Amino acid sequence: MTVTEAQQRAYVAGQAADARVNLEIESEGMTLNLGPQHPATHGTLRIVAKLDGEQVVSCEPVMGYMHRGYEKLTEVRTYPQITTLINRIDWLGSFTNEVPFILAAEQLMEIEAPPRAQWIRTILFELGRIANIILFLGDMGVQLGALTPVFYAFRDREYVLNQIEAVTGGRFHPNFDRIGGLKDDLPKGWIDDTKAVMNKVRDFCDLLEELLLGNEIFESRTRGIGVIPGEVALGYGLTGANLRASGVDYDLRRDAPVPMAWNEVDWKVWTHPDGDSFARYWVRLQETREAAKIVDQLCDDIPAGPIMAKVPRIIKVPAGEAWVATENPLGEMGYYIVSKGDLGPFRVKIKSASFNNISIVPWVTRGVYVPDVITILASLYFILGDIDR
Amino acid sequence: MPQVPKVKGVGLVKGLGVTMGEVIRTMFPKRGALTPIPSPTRGAVTVQYPHEKEDPAPRARGVIALLEENCTVCMLCARSCPDWCIYIEGHKEKAPPRRPGGKPRTVSALDRFDIDYALCMYCGICVEVCPFEALFWSPEYEYSEPKIADLLHDKSRLSEWMETVPDFEPYEAGSDAKVKKVPRPS
Amino acid sequence: MTLAVELAYWQQTILRVVLVLAAVLLPAGTFVYLFLFKMISFMQSRLGPMETGPHGSLQLLAEVGKSLQKEDIVPERADRKLFKLAPYLVVGTVLLVYIAVPFGPDAYFSNLDGAVFYALAVSSVSTIGVLIAGWASANKYALLGGLRAAGQLIAYELPLILAVVGVVIQAGTLNLQQIVTAQANGEIFGWGAIGNPFILTQVIGFLVFVIASQAELTQTPFDMPIAESELVTGYITEYTGLRFLLFFIGEFAAVGSLAAIAATLFLGGWYFPGLSLDAGYMNVVGPLILLAKITILGGIVFWVRFTYPRLREDQLQRFAWTVLIPVSLFNILVTMVLKVAF
Numbered sequence: 001m002t003v004t005e006a007q008q009r010a011y012v013a014g015q016a017a018d019a020r021v022n023l024e025i026e027s028e029g030m031t032l033n034l035g036p037q038h039p040a041t042h043g044t045l046r047i048v049a050k051l052d053g054e055q056v057v058s059c060e061p062v063m064g065y066m067h068r069g070y071e072k073l074t075e076v077r078t079y080p081q082i083t084t085l086i087n088r089i090d091w092l093g094s095f096t097n098e099v100p101f102i103l104a105a106e107q108l109m110e111i112e113a114p115p116r117a118q119w120i121r122t123i124l125f126e127l128g129r130i131a132n133i134i135l136f137l138g139d140m141g142v143q144l145g146a147l148t149p150v151f152y153a154f155r156d157r158e159y160v161l162n163q164i165e166a167v168t169g170g171r172f173h174p175n176f177d178r179i180g181g182l183k184d185d186l187p188k189g190w191i192d193d194t195k196a197v198m199n200k201v202r203d204f205c206d207l208l209e210e211l212l213l214g215n216e217i218f219e220s221r222t223r224g225i226g227v228i229p230g231e232v233a234l235g236y237g238l239t240g241a242n243l244r245a246s247g248v249d250y251d252l253r254r255d256a257p258v259p260m261a262w263n264e265v266d267w268k269v270w271t272h273p274d275g276d277s278f279a280r281y282w283v284r285l286q287e288t289r290e291a292a293k294i295v296d297q298l299c300d301d302i303p304a305g306p307i308m309a310k311v312p313r314i315i316k317v318p319a320g321e322a323w324v325a326t327e328n329p330l331g332e333m334g335y336y337i338v339s340k341g342d343l344g345p346f347r348v349k350i351k352s353a354s355f356n357n358i359s360i361v362p363w364v365t366r367g368v369y370v371p372d373v374i375t376i377l378a379s380l381y382f383i384l385g386d387i388d389r
Numbered sequence: 390m391p392q393v394p395k396v397k398g399v400g401l402v403k404g405l406g407v408t409m410g411e412v413i414r415t416m417f418p419k420r421g422a423l424t425p426i427p428s429p430t431r432g433a434v435t436v437q438y439p440h441e442k443e444d445p446a447p448r449a450r451g452v453i454a455l456l457e458e459n460c461t462v463c464m465l466c467a468r469s470c471p472d473w474c475i476y477i478e479g480h481k482e483k484a485p486p487r488r489p490g491g492k493p494r495t496v497s498a499l500d501r502f503d504i505d506y507a508l509c510m511y512c513g514i515c516v517e518v519c520p521f522e523a524l525f526w527s528p529e530y531e532y533s534e535p536k537i538a539d540l541l542h543d544k545s546r547l548s549e550w551m552e553t554v555p556d557f558e559p560y561e562a563g564s565d566a567k568v569k570k571v572p573r574p575s
Numbered sequence: 576m577t578l579a580v581e582l583a584y585w586q587q588t589i590l591r592v593v594l595v596l597a598a599v600l601l602p603a604g605t606f607v608y609l610f611l612f613k614m615i616s617f618m619q620s621r622l623g624p625m626e627t628g629p630h631g632s633l634q635l636l637a638e639v640g641k642s643l644q645k646e647d648i649v650p651e652r653a654d655r656k657l658f659k660l661a662p663y664l665v666v667g668t669v670l671l672v673y674i675a676v677p678f679g680p681d682a683y684f685s686n687l688d689g690a691v692f693y694a695l696a697v698s699s700v701s702t703i704g705v706l707i708a709g710w711a712s713a714n715k716y717a718l719l720g721g722l723r724a725a726g727q728l729i730a731y732e733l734p735l736i737l738a739v740v741g742v743v744i745q746a747g748t749l750n751l752q753q754i755v756t757a758q759a760n761g762e763i764f765g766w767g768a769i770g771n772p773f774i775l776t777q778v779i780g781f782l783v784f785v786i787a788s789q790a791e792l793t794q795t796p797f798d799m800p801i802a803e804s805e806l807v808t809g810y811i812t813e814y815t816g817l818r819f820l821l822f823f824i825g826e827f828a829a830v831g832s833l834a835a836i837a838a839t840l841f842l843g844g845w846y847f848p849g850l851s852l853d854a855g856y857m858n859v860v861g862p863l864i865l866l867a868k869i870t871i872l873g874g875i876v877f878w879v880r881f882t883y884p885r886l887r888e889d890q891l892q893r894f895a896w897t898v899l900i901p902v903s904l905f906n907i908l909v910t911m912v913l914k915v916a917f
Contacts, residue, residue, distance in 0.1 A: 032715050054719070054888065081471035084512035116563070145795050145885030148408055151619035155434050162446070169448040169526060175512050183517065186561040187448065211407045214400035217796050217884050304563035370719070371799070371887045401883070408618045408882045415617040435622040 043384025059365040066388040074348040087173040093132030093329040098177040104324040117181035122261040132329035143378035156204040181308035198292040222278040226376035237356035240331030246275035252327035265297040277379035354382035449528040454550035459523035462497040466515035474508035602831030610877035645816030657711035664704030666825035672832040679861030690751040702728040709810035720809025724800035731790035737903035738783040741910040755844035774841040779906040788833040796883040838868035
């Protein structure tokens with residue numbers, strides 16, 4: 001029987017369609033694009049995963065979808081304007097972005113903020129840390145499928161944001177740090193309110209410990225997943241809670257002191273020997289409690305005095321180079337300022353923690369399942385604005 | 390070190406208890422499950438905007454208000470805005486001399502003072518930098534418009550916002566700062 | 576069914592169709608409002624929909640209207656016929672399950688002698704629908720979701736069925752109406768006040784059934800096929816508009832159908848102790864009692880769903896094969912021994 005050309009073409013097309021599907025599944029594996037629009041990645045991160053069934057063969061993050069050109073912007077802005085912009089790098093704990101920059105500028109000017117300003121800076125820094133990590137604690141639940149903890153996180157984060165708003169006027173972008181001190185002083189009644197909020201933060205940590213940390217399903221999803229040994233973590237440049245959860249006892253607040261008030265109060269650095277996703281979650285939970293303790297102690301005796309050092313009205317930072325890094329909620333964040341004596345810096349290099357934190361993803365996701373990739377990404381905790389700047 | 394629960398399954402049951410406890414707390418906020426009528430609108434943390442509204446903090450950065458009589462058209466605010474969203478035009482006028490027989494003085498008159506809230510980053514540098522106390526923060530936030538062009542507030546609209554500017558709050562104990570007064574239009 | 580009024584055959588058919596749609600959609604709508612809109616909101620300390628209708632009761636209607644007017648999109652490389660067929664397969668099997676459930680002494684769609692067998696067999700046809708949806712979507716996320724679903728749904732069929740075998744042994748029949756009667760007339764060690772709902776003697780079977788049905792319905796902690804934070808929505812990813820609505824309503828209707836089976840097998844069905852077994856008014860009160868029991872069981876399913884994170888696929892399978900199946904086999908063994916002994 002002779003076949004028409006149309007029939008022949010239809011037959012070939014059918015076979016090719018079959019082959020396409022079979023080829024995808026039976027050969028070396030399929031390439032799955034997680035992102036840049038995806039419910040799991042915190043923003044526009046793209047993960048190119050080569051899969052063999054449900055197992056990952058290789059997994060590479062592609063960054064840059066949120067690059068806003070911060071370092072170029074800083075070349076044509078003055079110091080107060082840059083302070084406004086860098087609030088938006090790590091937008092969850094946003095006061096913490098301003099502090100290392102201002103400290104570096106103050107180092108170049110060789111002035112120190114008065115003690116009252118240093119203490120209030122530390123309080124606001126720790127409030128930013130609490131706001132940031134509370135979101136992480138809830139968000140990791142969502143990545144794993146638990147829908148309720150994230151709402152408790154947002155609810156209790158509101159109290160902290162209200163406190164930040166009462167002082168600075170902005171919930172997410174305080175823009176409060178100035179070279180030489182702070183913009184304004186605390187309003188009346190703020191200290192008592194903040195202590196009440198810290199009680200709520202502690203209640204929230206207890207709630208999450210019962211709801212999520214003690215949950216057997218959560219434990220079976222996170223224990224032993226994404227183990228990062230200490231030396232590997234150091235080799236890849238991980239910082240912050242990721243490093244401490246791999247057993248390395250390193251915290252910039254204690255080890256690289258800057259003129260802030262951390263050594264005036266009694267607090268502890270938490271580490272965990274395991275290095276898996278459970279450890280990273282656990283360390284961050286304890287750090288939130290510790291931050292609440294620090295704020296409580298600081299609120300008790302803030303020294304009286306001026307809030308701003310004697311600085312000229314128009315600030316020109318003298319020529320020189322300075323590098324200051326602090327222990328931000330995401331890890332180590334630092335600014336390297338090159339100044340030529342102008343109203344604005346000549347060049348600012350921003351070192352952000354999440355860029356290093358995410359560089360370990362190809363190493364740690366070898367041979368894991370697809371759900372584990374999500375768990376590992378969630379536990380490493382990055383913010384896209386911090387990666388891409 | 391974290392405690393591993395001795396009996397498997399205890400954590401699961403406790404988790405169920407937490408969520409059901411939250412349901413009961415939301416539905417019966419006053420006295421737990423003993424009250425017969427649930428009132429979730431009081432138990433939940435949701436503020437049902439626009440039927441109910443929250444009060445923002447007095448320092449909240451909602452909108453910038455202009456006190457026109459204090460402005461001397463020095464252009465410091467427009468220069469220091471990171472977004473260049475303030476548009477100022479002014480001209481110099483001759484005012485009569487202070488004493489008879491003196492020279493006429495030149496004063497600046499403000500023609501145009503527009504803030505484009507579509508560009509404004511709500512950073513507050515303009516308010517801080519103004520040497521003559523002509524700009525103030527107000528916690529008003531309900532000024533969204535269907536057209537972007539209407540987000541350009543001109544001189545008269547900015548002066549209207551002055552009525553919503555709250556007085557400065559007193560400071561915490563131990564502070565050296567003095568509470569400034571908001572100049573009200575006479 | 577026997578009615579007081581003589582109706583022509585075509586009128587009876589229309590009545591049956593309307594009633595089965597009501598039987599399916601009423602529990603689905605109740606679940607969506609009570610649990611998806613309100614219970615999860617109260618768990619999360621918020622209010623849920625409040626604007627459409629008093630306390631948001633008409634929100635589902637608004638969602639239905641919204642979905643109906645959406646554009647009909649079929650992905651370019653998708654298999655058109657299968658893509659369009661899949662939602663009807665998944666929802667259709669739910670309708671078929673309700674045919675076997677008795678709602679009152681005379682209010683049933685058909686009194687099958689092998690009703691238990693029929694209901695469980697038909698409810699597993701939706702697996703094919705899920706697999707078709709995943710594969711025909713020409714989307715890698717959907718494919719992953721569909722493959723996961725295939726493994727999970729087939730693995731959890733066994734505990735589901737084995738859990739029911741204990742009830743069948745104790746009642747001695749596969750006929751659901753007779754199982755209701757057996758529970759109503761039974762006695763617990765001679766005390767016949769509340770009958771003998773099989774949940775008391777078949778506790779293990781009940782727990783296994785609830786866990787297995789949670790997995791059959793792809794609800795958290797067993798919702799790997801949908802896995803919202805990894806696979807967008809798994810096998811439902813490419814569906815919009817009316818087809819998405821069918822999957823959405825179908826999911827809640829399926830919860831209702833398995834809850835109806837569980838209520839009939841373990842909680843006594845449409846009977847409530849103190850009411851008569853064959854009066855005429857029970858044909859109206861019976862469905863309401865059954866609806867209440869369905870709501871309670873559905874509440875448990877959703878309570879668990881909104882509290883726990885999800886299990887990974889291999890942990891899920893391991894749980895089914897190494898925990899649930901041996902436990903349900905043990906339950907059958909004990910039931911057999913006790914049935915012969917007493």
